[in-house]
Every structure is written in C-alpha cells, then in structure tokens.
Amino acid sequence: EFTCMEIYVSYKDYNWMMTFTEKMLEKICRDVNGTDEVKVGDNVISFKAPYPRITMAQAIENATGFDISGKSEDELREFCRQQGIETEPAWGKGKLIDEIFGEKCEGSFIQPTFIIDYPIEMSPLTKRHRNNPELTERFELMVNGKELANAYSELNDPIDQYERFVEQMRLADKGDDEAMIIDHDFIRALEYGMPPTSGMGIGMDRLAMLMTGQSAIQEVLLFPQMRPEKRSQAQDADNENDGQEEA
Known part of the structure; x- marks a missing residue:
C-alpha cells in the first residue's frame, strides 16, 4: 500500500464530489459483483447511494458525548487524557481531534459514511466552510472501519493559504513532524x-480490497512485502515432521 487516484474538477465543490463518489462506487460494485452489496469478512457492505453525511463534531459527540466545537487545545488534551488516548506535546488542536476520531469513531463506520466539515486546524489546504469559518468543506469516506477517500473544496485564496502555512510552521517549530512547510x-x-x-x-x-471482498489488503497488492506464503497441508506436515526429527 499505497496506490492513490486523484481527481480535480473545476467549478465544483465538496457537495458535488460526494454525489459523484457515491454514484461511482455504486456502479463499480454493480459492475464487479452484479449487486450493490459485497461481503467483507463478517460484514455485508452496501454501496447503494446515497450515503449518510455526518459532521466530524457530531461523529465524536455521538461516540463519546464530548462536543469538540470551540474547545481549546488544553481542553482537547485533557479529554484525551481522560479517555486514555496517548498524545504528544507538539500536537495542536487538529492532531488532537484527529486522534480522538481515530481512537473512538473511525472503526465504527462499517457502511459507507461521509464524515464532513472538519475543523480548520485539521485541513490546511481546504476552503473555509461557507457557513462557519471555523470549519472547512472537507469530507472523508469511511467504509468497513477505514478511510477510503479524502476530498475537499480546494482552498484557492492565496492570502488565506499563506496564513495556514504560517500556522503549520508554528506547529513544526513545536516539534510536529507532520506539519507542512510554506510552499512559496x-x-x-x-x-x-x-x-x-x-x-x-x-x-x-x-x-x-473492498470490491473483491478481501479482508487483507495484501491479497490485492501486486508486490506485497508482508504477504504470507500460501502453503499446502502436506508442506506444513513435512515441516512439522522435520522439526520433530531434529528434536
């Protein structure tokens, strides 16, 4: 892992992209499996559109009872401590919120679900939300407990983008190794x-992996480094006998 496909469409926003994504995945599932559904492990996943859309704040509140809206870095860090979520001193609000979501929410979204409207601290390249400047027009699509896609309305304001980069540099100075540098x-x-x-x-x-019903990503990689070797029962029996003889 990781092979990624990117798509950019001018004069569209993240709402359009969500509709495009769910229609695309529904068609792929039908073309591959002849149905809207696919079984992955113990889960039967339906790719039939439309998919639920839940804000990041609502997803966390539903799972924990904690509302991240308007919370300071210290308040978020204290909540992480109470929940037993490990943090690092260099992390800012965005990374703390991301860790809360990853620990408490992400794995619960089995059916395709759009997590939308991320706090601005989590999305330095994303346009501010048209109705709330503290949020951004971003979504991640969760399927079978993992992120499948990440998208947003692109930030095209150079002044706002520069200010976001400056904030990223501040986090880098604190020791955040995931912070971005200023791209002049x-x-x-x-x-x-x-x-x-x-x-x-x-x-x-x-x-x-999802469309073919595989539970392990190694099954669909062209050159998997960690893919377990498939062995016959006879080979396993021979190895066991060899070990007994050596003993």
Missing part, C-alpha cells in the same frame, strides 16, 4: 488565479 511556488500559483475546484484522493488498493 504554490502560493505564487494561487496568486495568478485558480478557479473554484473540488479535489479527491481515493485509495485504489483499499477499493480493490
């Missing part, structure tokens, strides 16, 4: 102009 070439490109755009990245390995 990207800022300059935005200054020339970029139309409203929606972009999405989708994990092709996970998509192939």
Whole structure:
C-alpha cells in the first residue's frame, strides 16, 4: 500500500464530489459483483447511494458525548487524557481531534459514511466552510472501519493559504513532524488565479480490497512485502515432521 487516484474538477465543490463518489462506487460494485452489496469478512457492505453525511463534531459527540466545537487545545488534551488516548506535546488542536476520531469513531463506520466539515486546524489546504469559518468543506469516506477517500473544496485564496502555512510552521517549530512547510511556488500559483475546484484522493488498493471482498489488503497488492506464503497441508506436515526429527 499505497496506490492513490486523484481527481480535480473545476467549478465544483465538496457537495458535488460526494454525489459523484457515491454514484461511482455504486456502479463499480454493480459492475464487479452484479449487486450493490459485497461481503467483507463478517460484514455485508452496501454501496447503494446515497450515503449518510455526518459532521466530524457530531461523529465524536455521538461516540463519546464530548462536543469538540470551540474547545481549546488544553481542553482537547485533557479529554484525551481522560479517555486514555496517548498524545504528544507538539500536537495542536487538529492532531488532537484527529486522534480522538481515530481512537473512538473511525472503526465504527462499517457502511459507507461521509464524515464532513472538519475543523480548520485539521485541513490546511481546504476552503473555509461557507457557513462557519471555523470549519472547512472537507469530507472523508469511511467504509468497513477505514478511510477510503479524502476530498475537499480546494482552498484557492492565496492570502488565506499563506496564513495556514504560517500556522503549520508554528506547529513544526513545536516539534510536529507532520506539519507542512510554506510552499512559496504554490502560493505564487494561487496568486495568478485558480478557479473554484473540488479535489479527491481515493485509495485504489483499499477499493480493490473492498470490491473483491478481501479482508487483507495484501491479497490485492501486486508486490506485497508482508504477504504470507500460501502453503499446502502436506508442506506444513513435512515441516512439522522435520522439526520433530531434529528434536
């Protein structure tokens, strides 16, 4: 892992991309399996559109009873401590919220579900939400307890983007090794102009795994380094006998 397909569409937003994504996955599932459903392990997953849309804040509150809206970094860190979620001093609000979601929510979304409207601290390349400047127009599609796709309305304001990069550098100075650096070439490109755009990245390995009903991603990788060798019962019996003779 990881093979990713990206798509960018000008003059569209993340709402359009959600509709496109669910229709695309429904068609893929039908073409591959002849039905809207596929069995992965013990779970029967339906890719029939439309999919539920739940905000990041609501998903966390549903799972924990804790509302992340308006919470400070210290309050988020204290909640993590109470929940037994390990954190690092360098983490800012975005990383803390991401860790809460990953520990308490992500694995519960078996059926395809869009998690939408991420806090701005989690999404430095995403356009601010049109109705709430503290949020962004971003979604992640969760299927079988894991992220399958990540998308947003692209941030095309060079001033806002520069300020986001500055905040990322502040986190990097604190020791956050996942923080971004200032990309001056990207800022300059935005200054020339970029139309409203929606972009999405989708994990092709996970998509192939889901659509073929595989529980392990190694089964769909072309060159899996950790794929267990398939052995016959006769080979296993021979190895067991060899071990007994050596003993």
